[in-house]
Amino acid sequence: MAVGARSGTGEPEEPAGRGETSRPATSSVHQSPAQSQAGAQAQRSAPAGPSDTSDALGTSAGEEVSGGMKKAKKPRAFWKELPILIGIALLLALLIKTFLVQAFSIPSDSMQDTLQRGDRVLVDKLTPWFGSKPQRGEVVVFHDPGGWLNETPTPEPNPVQKVLSFIGLMPSAEEKDLIKRVIAVGGDTVECHGTGPVKVNGKALKEDSYVFPGATPCGDRAFGPIHVPKGRIWVMGDHRDDSLDSRYHQNLKGNGTVSEDEVVGRAFTIAWPINRWATLPVPDTFDQPGINKAMAAAPAALGLAGAVPLVMWRRRRLTGTRNPR
Secondary structure (H helix, E strand, C coil): CCCCCCCCCCCCCCCCCCCCCCCCCCCCCCCCHHHHHHHHHHHHHCCCCHHHHHHHHHHHHHHHHHHHHHHCCCCCCHHHHHHHHHHHHHHHHHHHHHHCEEEEECCCCCCCCCCCCCCEEEEECCHHHHCCCCCCCCEEEEECCCCCCCCCCCCCCCHHHHHHHHCCCCCCCCCCEEEEEEEEECCCEEEECCCCCCEECCEECCCCCCCCCCCCCCCCCCEEEEECCCCEEEEECCCCCCCCCHHHCCCCCCCCCEEHHHEEEEEEEEEECHHHCEECCCCHHHHCCCCCHHHHHHHHHHHHHHHHHHHHHHHHHHHHHHCCC
């Protein structure tokens, strides 16, 4: 029985050998020219296959994407955003100058050799907001307490200087500020006689590390003993022969002392010029034992305050035991 029909010209079918794939039988039927033309027309009229459909969809999708890109919002030009960036930068600079750090220029030689004329220092304005008070040995900037700078002319700034000083990028030329070193604080007794040394609460200061070479601790103006009131400070320049500091204003209100409320902040570093960069630490002489008599007396006072109730309680207990009711 025949299993399948074979088309062709009657040529025998070649069996597939081992390891070879059998090739499909090809028809050797010849078509007439008319049949060939009809087949071509049928192919042209046939519906598009999957590949044709994807091509058509791809083209239309591409057109939609390109159309969407044309409708998307274009990024703003840089020159339009530049004023906004400048405004933000100025606002940040103003906030930093008001609450954090401000730059000041050194206009005189009163703090030599620690600070030179023309140095730019950075002043910490943040810690006073949290109750920090000036400490002995710190270099501080403070407003004129009144009458200290009467003989010093104030230069008239130009508009650019006014703007830069307002945002803190340049020291203010209109504000009358001074920079000195804190020698004594409220509650201290300070004095200096002859060639020195300066004494705070009876302790002599060793000032060789910061006083101008060749200058004497008292300069040409001996003083004291002076009791510094609470909430005020006694300040002196490191160049004792060229500094109109607390020694020279004892005839004014406060007897040469400066109110803590006038202090702008502590100068903690020299920022400019680069070759002068340095920190401004507190000299070791201000940490010597016994200089802070207020702190030295505090433990004894606290101990006495705690001992009195204990003694009274013990006496009552003993009295009650000896005289029972």
